[in-house]
Amino acid sequence: MFATLAGKALVPVGLAVTGFMVVCCLILYSVIREDLHHGEIVHATNLADTILKSARYAMNKSDREMLATIIRNVGEQKGVDHVRIFNKKGIVTFSAKSGEINRQVDKNTEGCIVCHKGAVPVTNLGTMQQARTFRNPDGTDVMAITAPIYNETDCSSAACHVHLPGQKVLGTLDIGLSRAELERSLTMLRIQMIIFTLMSLILTIGGVTALLKRNVFLPLQRLRNYVELSTKKNDIPEPPPHLPHDLDIIATSYYSARMNAAGKKQNPEESINDFNKGN
């Protein structure tokens, strides 16, 4: 295979085109996945902000029932894995899943350790740092946002229950979104990219093969047949017509050399006509 002209022409082209397309697809896939992940975090952050604003209103009114209803309704939305609020001690005070209420959260778990790894907890985190991904007990991939509920003037001065103005964080909202839909989109994208790559490869290699065969290998085969035939026959046959220019020069030169060797004088006009044949 590697010794033939077709092999020599097609192996490097096939290898280079295949490899480059695979690398392009992998990089493109990685960029798209990163963009989708970023968009998912922005979406979750916006949702967390909306819940925080609603929760703040309910807390200022000291309406625990309203806050519990908000949390429960958001938790029932499709694609929401969990919504919970826990206080400064790490006890879940509100949750979309009633079984979680009053449970203590371990500060060393993945979502908490980001802020609680030092002696003094971090109170300000960037949007991307607030996000974490993990697999829940049901086996679903979840992207969660942990957003602190900061103490503000209207909280510390409210009549219902007064927080000290020096207390910076009152509690934490934890919201998790299922990644199943995102994973489904990425799987579809992967399949589409594989199909697109395979189709492009077949077209590229098929196109190169067809052009090479039509323009190079078939004329070469005709030239080879002509040379083999003329060595077997006593009378020297005319060069085949309509050869590409380069091959026509070889065929005409070969014909002239054979004619000279046989002691025949070729008509120069005929020779020129032969030479120009196929131009």
Add this chain to the structure above:
Amino acid sequence: MTDMHKRQLSADINGTRDSADILRQELTKEISRLNRFSTRGILALSLFLVVSILAWWGFSFLPAPDTVTAVLGKPPSANIIGIALLLYTFSAILLSLSRMTAGIEHRSSFSHVGFLTAFFLFYYFGKSLEENYWAVFGSGITILGVESYRIWTFCAEGISKNREDIEYVTRTGRPPPQEL
């Protein structure tokens, strides 16, 4: 062996049988050199596979990315590294195909292993090696595959030509005719 070298040798030997032996020895040496050189692409590919295995294990012997970025500063984003990798892959393949076309003997394989290792390290320190591992691996296999093929075909042609020359010298006792 270059044509100039052959001309010099042919001038030296003056058609004597001893000199034909010298020429045969030179050609045999050249075949041995090409045989050694032909494995260069495969050696570079093997070295790259070793680096890839280390990257697959997450460069556990290297310091943590945070320690290094604390000293060197923020690494470029994964997207920027991806664009650089794409441009590098494109240029390297184009360069290799050009050398293949021109029939140039170039020993560039190991430098590609260095460049690809740098990409692995950039992704590692940018904490995005896991997502981009296969892109660098695919790029390496492609570039080093094309380079190995180029070196192998170059050497195979050279060895074949030198063997024909040895046969000619043995048969005629004269240096082989110059190529047109």
